[in-house]
Amino acid sequence: MFSFCMTLEQSEFQQLTEVLIELVDRYRGNPAVLGAILAEFHDIYKKIPIYPSIVAMCLGKVVAAAKVDEIQKEEEIAVTLDDGRTISGKVVENNEKEIKLAEAHRTTFLPLTEKVSIEKSKIEDVRKLVREILAKEWPTLNFKEG
Numbered sequence: 001m002f003s004f005c006m007t008l009e010q011s012e013f014q015q016l017t018e019v020l021i022e023l024v025d026r027y028r029g030n031p032a033v034l035g036a037i038l039a040e041f042h043d044i045y046k047k048i049p050i051y052p053s054i055v056a057m058c059l060g061k062v063v064a065a066a067k068v069d070e071i072q073k074e075e076e077i078a079v080t081l082d083d084g085r086t087i088s089g090k091v092v093e094n095n096e097k098e099i100k101l102a103e104a105h106r107t108t109f110l111p112l113t114e115k116v117s118i119e120k121s122k123i124e125d126v127r128k129l130v131r132e133i134l135a136k137e138w139p140t141l142n143f144k145e146g
Helices: 011-028 032-048 052-059 132-135
Strands: 076-080 086-094 099-107
Touching: 011 032, 011 052, 032 052, 032 076, 032 086, 032 099, 076 099
Parallel strands: none
Antiparallel strands: 076 086, 086 099
């Protein structure tokens, strides 16, 4: 009988997990970038699930530093403005004064300083967000950090 044993440190999944954690930590305030990273993770992993180290390597290249004047037409970008908003989309024009985007989305993680009322008739979808799920599902594994 053949026995195969691999420690967590030897596992390529450990590397993939570390890359994902690092990227989430780095881009926590930029939902457009996190969305792109997660979409690429999904697409790549679906194509090559037996190569998690290649997935990890590719994820590190999803987001690249760029200079405003060097942005080219058709590139997808995420821009953080001086007021904290993030706007993402596909570049249709980059001239001396502005960058024009198509398929643009605006997001922000800035907290609102007041209560917000949302008209129920305008809600298309709502999702409940459950935090600290480990403590709820597996309380014996919810170790306190050190």
